[in-house]
Amino acid sequence: MSSSLFADILDRQLVLDILLDYATPATIFCVSRTCWTARRAVQDYTRRTFNINTHLRRFFTNPISFRCLQARTGTVISGSNALQFLDRSFYSDSDLDLYVYPHHAIDVGNWVMKHGGMEYTFKPILNQHAEFRVAALARPEWSGDEEDEDYKMEGARNLLNFVSADKAKPLTVQIIVTEEAPLETIFKFHSTVVMNAITFRAAYSPFPNLTFEKRASVVIRRSALEFVLDKYRNRGYEILNGLPAIFAKYRGKKSRYMAFFRDRHMDDKLSWVLPLNMDGIEWPTVSRNTPQLAFDPFAVNGWTVCEDDDYEMPAFSHAVVHQDTLTFRYICPVGFFPAIFRNLHELRIGEDEKRRRHPDNRAVWTWYDYALYNHVKELLKPRARIRS
Template sequence: MDYSHNPKVPAGCQLNRILRDDNLRDLVIQRLPIKDTLTLARTCKEHRKLILGNRFDINAKLKRFNLDSIAFRTALGRSGALISGSFALQFLLGVVWKGTDLDVLVEAGTKMKMLDRFLVEKEGFAMASVERTGPSKAGGECRTYSKTSEDYGEAKIRLISCTSLPIQAILSESYTSCVMNFISWNKIYSIFPRTTFVDHETVPLSPQSNDHIPLLEKYRTRDFTVRNVVPQDGQGWDEARHRFVGDKQTWTLRLDTTGITPPEEPEFVLESCSFDMQYETRLSGNPGSHIVGDLDNVSIYDDYHAWCEPWRYIRICARTFTHPSLRYTYTDSNSTFFDRAFIDALDVQTREISSSTNRRSIVQVPLF
């Protein structure tokens, strides 16, 4: 089919023809950076549906792990689990990195057992290994499940048990900004979309140690500019910032939920979780600080501790809290319970629910 320029045919019509052709649309979208893909999707509603439905088809992307994606996402919702790690980043970039697993963070206990039974009894996975993950909010254990088939080869899924909410583990313990992406049963979230997908950079979120070097090098080979210091001018990073998971700075993308049974917990619980971003400066000579300078200027990892100059990183603070008047558990950013921003966020959600259901009593709202 010839789509060469024809002066009698408007350019928009030619674009429509290309986007409506499945094969041509795939070729175009697979080669576009995510920024250009979103720009193209904004040209009209029809284009948006065709482009985003193709680029962000979560069910198609999960097929390589040899499982029923609809049933799996239903189980994610019921257990409150979140897909994190490199898969979420690959999904947004529109790439596939060979040898990567599917990481799922889930609260330890009954919710962990629920997903364990689903993978083993429903999907036919076998537990390949169990490892301790250390004393942390994502501590407990990491269970690796594997399944082999002729069509997909060996697929591996890792269930990482959390001692608290999975979102708290992601917020508090991620080591660099480009991994701050996660997928719930119905949405995908990117906390630092501009730095990750526009600037294609990643900055530290914790004091860096020698253990982080192989991980950071991995993202360097994937064309990210790896910084071990936050730029001096900030480049959009504030010294202290109060944020929510579902705020306007987060890139939130709603996924197709056809066939999925929604969980009882409403989505605003996750999106109302708050956290603080603090801009910190330390000397490499301080205890626990090992990396300074530009990674390109240091070739021997063991020599990092010998460097002694100021370096900076973003520290994210998030703690869980519960209250007798709240049905669900949230994350808060500081020691002050019920800060003004949190109250305002819950008030908006409560009003929306009350309006949609014509309920006048706040007691009838699912939050309480």
């Protein structure tokens, strides 16, 4: 292709959009590196295409308000909705899945019904109480029937469904109340294709090469239902079920295969982190005595992908960082946990007395999420090699 023809394509937004719509993220990135004109054209394309406010407007009339709610509560979007956003695709029958901490479930549910803008109402599933507040505070007892399998989810304390008033094409927002950190529950899903996430700050894909370049999904749950996997096969993803299938996908190259099995962090070099427009979004303020957070708490999470030789399956290993000096809950590689625990324990000294004096006033407590963020970044720094 001549340079003049290439420049003509870059200058024609409609033509460029059609071409880039069929390109993978890696290809788009490569195009942006060819010249300054291409860089500006790709930046314009990504700004318009990855517009999170436009994406969310299908479910909420005020996406800015919802994203501020995300920042305050640590709510995370995952499942097929996050996949659609990053993949520039659309599934007409998909829901919006929100992963919410237990103490924020009522706040987020009330926001959906009062401020979502689509006249959402709470719709009980199976044995749930008809009143939302009662259902939100309860823990469903799954019967074990096949009918329950559509709802039962490992790592979830509760599931709350909200349906819009549109009878022709009703929309569903589902709140998944997590037991611990949202990412821990997300990682209990069937395979890697649905392990993407959207926070108030960024969209994350921990396995972008596998998902968007290879169009493949690694099965993590041994009990993954075949009809669920078939749904993603029909959407164009190759399902890799078992270690031999993964090895074959990497063309039998041990080094590439083993690169999949390692310690990971949500914003490491293997992840795709897509920053979102922050106009109108307030960074989290967790108390009067704690500085406003200047980072996305979700990015602090880490884990290890390991081989489960007993079942010839990959498995995720992690430790839950659950301290009452942290606003949010996190997961980390097991090897990181002792150092993190010691650091947080030292910070807690002196905080206990304040919390005894004000047991019900969380606004005056000091929270140490920023210290965890800094500590994790320090642990991830490459160490200089000592020459003997």
